[in-house]
Amino acid sequence: MAVHNESIALQGRLTAILGDRVTTNVNIRDQHGHDEGYRLGQSPDIVVFPDTTNEVSAVVTACADLAVPMIPYGVGTSLEGQVMAPNGGVCIDLSRMNEVLQVNQKDLDCTVQAGVTRRQLDQYLRDQGVFFPVDPGADATLGGMAATRASGTNAVRYGTMRENVLGLTVVLADGRVVKTGGRARKSSAGYDLTNLFVGSEGTLGIITELTLRLYGRLEAISSAVCSFGVLSAAVDTVIETIQLGIPVARIELLDEVQMDAVNRYSGLRYPVAPTLFLEFHGTRSAVAEQAELVGSIAAEHGGSNFQWARDEQDRNALWRARHDAAYACKALRPGCEMWPTDVCVPISRLAECINQTRKDIDQSDLVAPIVGHVGDGNFHVVIVLDTDDRDEIQRANELNERLIERALSMGGTCTGEHGIGLGKREHLVHEHGDAVDVMATIKQSLDPKNLMNPGKIFMDS
Amino acid sequence: MAVHNESIALQGRLTAILGDRVTTNVNIRDQHGHDEGYRLGQSPDIVVFPDTTNEVSAVVTACADLAVPMIPYGVGTSLEGQVMAPNGGVCIDLSRMNEVLQVNQKDLDCTVQAGVTRRQLDQYLRDQGVFFPVDPGADATLGGMAATRASGTNAVRYGTMRENVLGLTVVLADGRVVKTGGRARKSSAGYDLTNLFVGSEGTLGIITELTLRLYGRLEAISSAVCSFGVLSAAVDTVIETIQLGIPVARIELLDEVQMDAVNRYSGLRYPVAPTLFLEFHGTRSAVAEQAELVGSIAAEHGGSNFQWARDEQDRNALWRARHDAAYACKALRPGCEMWPTDVCVPISRLAECINQTRKDIDQSDLVAPIVGHVGDGNFHVVIVLDTDDRDEIQRANELNERLIERALSMGGTCTGEHGIGLGKREHLVHEHGDAVDVMATIKQSLDPKNLMNPGKIFMDS
Numbered sequence: 001m002a003v004h005n006e007s008i009a010l011q012g013r014l015t016a017i018l019g020d021r022v023t024t025n026v027n028i029r030d031q032h033g034h035d036e037g038y039r040l041g042q043s044p045d046i047v048v049f050p051d052t053t054n055e056v057s058a059v060v061t062a063c064a065d066l067a068v069p070m071i072p073y074g075v076g077t078s079l080e081g082q083v084m085a086p087n088g089g090v091c092i093d094l095s096r097m098n099e100v101l102q103v104n105q106k107d108l109d110c111t112v113q114a115g116v117t118r119r120q121l122d123q124y125l126r127d128q129g130v131f132f133p134v135d136p137g138a139d140a141t142l143g144g145m146a147a148t149r150a151s152g153t154n155a156v157r158y159g160t161m162r163e164n165v166l167g168l169t170v171v172l173a174d175g176r177v178v179k180t181g182g183r184a185r186k187s188s189a190g191y192d193l194t195n196l197f198v199g200s201e202g203t204l205g206i207i208t209e210l211t212l213r214l215y216g217r218l219e220a221i222s223s224a225v226c227s228f229g230v231l232s233a234a235v236d237t238v239i240e241t242i243q244l245g246i247p248v249a250r251i252e253l254l255d256e257v258q259m260d261a262v263n264r265y266s267g268l269r270y271p272v273a274p275t276l277f278l279e280f281h282g283t284r285s286a287v288a289e290q291a292e293l294v295g296s297i298a299a300e301h302g303g304s305n306f307q308w309a310r311d312e313q314d315r316n317a318l319w320r321a322r323h324d325a326a327y328a329c330k331a332l333r334p335g336c337e338m339w340p341t342d343v344c345v346p347i348s349r350l351a352e353c354i355n356q357t358r359k360d361i362d363q364s365d366l367v368a369p370i371v372g373h374v375g376d377g378n379f380h381v382v383i384v385l386d387t388d389d390r391d392e393i394q395r396a397n398e399l400n401e402r403l404i405e406r407a408l409s410m411g412g413t414c415t416g417e418h419g420i421g422l423g424k425r426e427h428l429v430h431e432h433g434d435a436v437d438v439m440a441t442i443k444q445s446l447d448p449k450n451l452m453n454p455g456k457i458f459m460d461s
Numbered sequence: 462m463a464v465h466n467e468s469i470a471l472q473g474r475l476t477a478i479l480g481d482r483v484t485t486n487v488n489i490r491d492q493h494g495h496d497e498g499y500r501l502g503q504s505p506d507i508v509v510f511p512d513t514t515n516e517v518s519a520v521v522t523a524c525a526d527l528a529v530p531m532i533p534y535g536v537g538t539s540l541e542g543q544v545m546a547p548n549g550g551v552c553i554d555l556s557r558m559n560e561v562l563q564v565n566q567k568d569l570d571c572t573v574q575a576g577v578t579r580r581q582l583d584q585y586l587r588d589q590g591v592f593f594p595v596d597p598g599a600d601a602t603l604g605g606m607a608a609t610r611a612s613g614t615n616a617v618r619y620g621t622m623r624e625n626v627l628g629l630t631v632v633l634a635d636g637r638v639v640k641t642g643g644r645a646r647k648s649s650a651g652y653d654l655t656n657l658f659v660g661s662e663g664t665l666g667i668i669t670e671l672t673l674r675l676y677g678r679l680e681a682i683s684s685a686v687c688s689f690g691v692l693s694a695a696v697d698t699v700i701e702t703i704q705l706g707i708p709v710a711r712i713e714l715l716d717e718v719q720m721d722a723v724n725r726y727s728g729l730r731y732p733v734a735p736t737l738f739l740e741f742h743g744t745r746s747a748v749a750e751q752a753e754l755v756g757s758i759a760a761e762h763g764g765s766n767f768q769w770a771r772d773e774q775d776r777n778a779l780w781r782a783r784h785d786a787a788y789a790c791k792a793l794r795p796g797c798e799m800w801p802t803d804v805c806v807p808i809s810r811l812a813e814c815i816n817q818t819r820k821d822i823d824q825s826d827l828v829a830p831i832v833g834h835v836g837d838g839n840f841h842v843v844i845v846l847d848t849d850d851r852d853e854i855q856r857a858n859e860l861n862e863r864l865i866e867r868a869l870s871m872g873g874t875c876t877g878e879h880g881i882g883l884g885k886r887e888h889l890v891h892e893h894g895d896a897v898d899v900m901a902t903i904k905q906s907l908d909p910k911n912l913m914n915p916g917k918i919f920m921d922s
Contacts, residue, residue: 104807104809105704106700106704106807106808106809107807107808107809107838108703108704109807129704130704148649149647149648149649149653150649151647155647159624160647162647162653162656163620163624172899176895177895178894178895178896178898178899179893179894179896180893180896182872182873182874182892183807183872183873184805184806184807184837184838184839184872184873184874184877185805185807185808185837185838185839186610186612186616186621186623186805186837186839186874186877186878187610187805187874187876187877188609188610188611188660188803188874188876188877188878188879188880188881189874189875189876189880189881189885189888189889189892189893190660190881190889190893190896190897190900190918191657191660191661191665191900191903191918192610192623192653192656192657192659192660193896193899193900195623195653195656195657196652196653196656196657196903198653199649199651199652199653200652204652215706216703216704216705216706217706218706219705219706239567242569242677243566243567243569243590243591243677244677244680245676245677245678245679245680245742245743247708281706282706283750283754285746285750286747286750289744289746289747293744342649344645344646344647344648345645346565346567346568346570346644346645346646347567347568347646348565348567348568376645376646376647377568377645377646378645378646378647411643411644411645412643412644412645413643413645413647413648413649413650414650415648415649415650416645416647416648416649417647417649418649419649419650420649420650420651424650427650428650428651431643431650432640432641432650432651433639433640434637434638434639435639435640435641435651435654436651437639438633438639438654438907439651439652439654441906441907442652442657442903442906442907444906445902445903445905445906446899446902446903457651457652
């Protein structure tokens with residue numbers, strides 16, 4: 001907002017809509033100008049806190065009239081700068097829109113406002129015999145998870161946000177409110193707008209409500225952990241498990257560096273070796289059979305120390321170690337930031353991709369454990385970064401470039417679940433070529449003034 | 462093509478591209494002007510038979526230059542007029558593009574040309590330890606199945622084309638060739654163009670290649686059939702089964718009229734009552750456990766005659782009866798056409814919706830069995846229609862209108878798997894309201910001259 005008068009005019013209009021839920025407080029603006037990535041923040045000019053879809057629509061209409069950029073914001077757990085404001089503008093914080101609107105146990109669906117977080121929904125559903133499976137680790141909002149097409153540890157069984165959002169309410173760039181999808185389990189009624197908005201990172205409109213698939217709570221859950229002499233043996237175990245159709249719910253890989261970090265951080269004594277963490281869902285006997293089958297596949301591949309955690313306490317301890325992987329990384333170098341990269345390759349290339357990447361990390365003289373949602377071929381190199389060291393940042397950048405190039409050359413993608421944001425716009429072009437022009441054409445048709453989260457996904461905006 | 466000279470010019474250009482794979486033969490044109498719906502055909506002016514994506518691109522460029530409509534065609538098994546040519550133009554028959562290009566067993570994916578049919582792919586994969594699950598009944602092409610977002614009997618476990626297409630090659634309205642998605646199991650790289658083209662019925666571009674998810678062949682499959690005193694008991698059995706997370710692979714409902722037809726047609730003696738056909742996939746013991754669990758749920762709801770078919774011969778006999786349901790309907794009135802309607806509702810409303818519809822059918826004095834993919838809440842009223850009887854057509858139309866209205870009022874959709882085509886354009890507006898404007902904006906941006914399958918999905922084109 002270069003012109004001061006326009007800024008005053010906009011503040012006036014926003015205040016007329018939202019009263020005191022409009023702020024230019026510098027701390028609040030700065031807090032909204034960065035996410036959990038390592039980049040320096042870029043703050044919006046104004047932050048607003050709407051309570052309803054209609055208020056979001058009124059805010060968008062006001063911003064559109066004055067051609068001011070709009071950035072939707074949940075809780076700021078994105079990793080590629082999705083919430084940053086490189087062109088200033090109005091940050092639309094949806095965290096007050098945190099109501100669970102409807103739960104339909106029989107139909108296994110629910111409708112929530114976009115600001116409901118994953119844990120909040122989990123808590124809400126706890127006594128209702130149902131659960132929502134997508135778990136990206138962070139306690140992100142469901143609106144934000146949809147916007148970045150998030151997934152996480154149990155996508156191998158339950159899919160990502162792509163498979164688990166049935167419908168959306170979206171405020172478009174001109175303030176119109178549309179509903180996409182619906183409560184039917186499947187539909188062939190016209191274009192799949194739901195999946196166009198899922199993953200669009202706020203560049204096509206602002207998601208204000210979501211209808212989500214739920215799943216019945218399971219009779220039994222059990223977990224297991226197993227270590228391997230070489231990484232390819234762990235990956236081959238996963239490939240065979242999935243080919244056999246064993247419906248494993250989680251299957252996570254931690255490399256030896258990550259296991260060392262986990263041991264140090266959590267005071268554990270796991271072997272410092274490539275390790276699989278697994279979880280099985282189903283009836284008691286199905287879970288037992290699955291664990292047994294995977295155990296024997298693992299044994300054939302030289303897996304050892306297969307530990308099975310049937311009761312909740314053991315299971316929680318095991319997954320706590322997995323979930324603490326990020327903190328364990330950070331503890332390796334106190335005061336440093338984490339930069340989790342994010343590629344995904346066809347699983348037949350995964351061992352090769354990780355092995356080459358491990359060599360590359362070692363040669364780059366960086367501290368960077370590897371952790372992966374291995375059932376999907378998705379893995380993260382968690383670079384522990386001294387952001388004051390420009391040389392180190394440069395080496396990290398180069399490592400990331402080579403990693404993405406490697407993944408693309410193997411038929412993979414530059415991002416499995418973190419999205420494009422500011423960080424991967426060139427890589428998107430590298431990966432999708434002319435298809436990015438098609439994306440840009442759609443963006444232009446729905447947001448001709450380029451006001452919806454400008455600068456994200458596309459290079460030229 | 463009103464202007465004769467232009468038609469000659471176009472034929473010349475097409476012949477230069479395809480040689481003798483261009484025809485104006487009236488029989489071939491007529492054959493390409495209708496699908497398996499009951500509507501009178503509308504023939505294209507020219508039919509072409511490209512062999513490659515590049516040839517499709519050249520054909521599209523030629524048609525675009527002369528502003529001639531293009532209609533993609535697989536094998537013509539659509540049901541809502543998707544392949545008809547209300548504005549004439551060039552039918553692009555993709556049936557010669559029937560090569561399986563790549564199968565990756567380890568990654569559980571394959572890439573095929575759009576003209577490969579479902580059964581052809583099934584045959585091709587038979588000895589490779591993998592299978593593609595989506596089965597709409599008809600031996601449709603995979604390109605056509607993607608274009609209409611088809612599904613069928615085992616969507617309840619494996620999803621629809623929406624969940625099972627990983628990537629596409631598409632020829633756009635101006636002849637550009639783009640690739641969407643890829644072989645990674647998941648990706649957050651930009652807009653989900655794959656799912657924009659899946660279900661777009663050829664109105665945004667022509668699908669020429671598809672990368673599909675595959676699944677490992679299962680150790681054991683077993684089937685079961687069970688009849689119920691009242692329909693709601695069958696539906697409640699399904700609801701409980703799904704809530705318990707029992708991964709049933711197929712769960713089909715046939716109403717008493719359909720069962721009577723099946724008995725007559727196939728010389729069987731099933732009880733004339735609402736009946737569930739089920740299938741279980743997994744390990745031997747998992748399948749046994751699933752069947753037992755569902756059997757006891759069914760028993761609690763008064764299900765009787767629970768027959769379990771473990772060996773392949775029994776199983777095939779059972780599913781043959783289900784698959785012959787359509788022919789059984791047709792045999793009820795020799796010489797008549799079938800009009801299968803297609804709605805989908807939240808499963809909690811399914812029994813109510815089917816019961817009201819059954820009453821409506823009886824009052825309309827129509828012959829119309831009901832068969833449903835009940836795990837998804839999707840069902841078809843198969844109206845057996847004397848197309849020479851205008852009064853009967855009118856009654857059938859009115860029945861369909863009321864059925865759709867009923868489904869929408871229950872939070873459902875006007876089509877679960879057949880698509881919009883020519884037949885449901887008004888219903889699409891009724892269902893999705895302003896969101897249809899968003900679809901039209903996208904259509905306009907990618908096909909500004911409205912040449913890609915014009916008249917389908919949208920009213921005003």
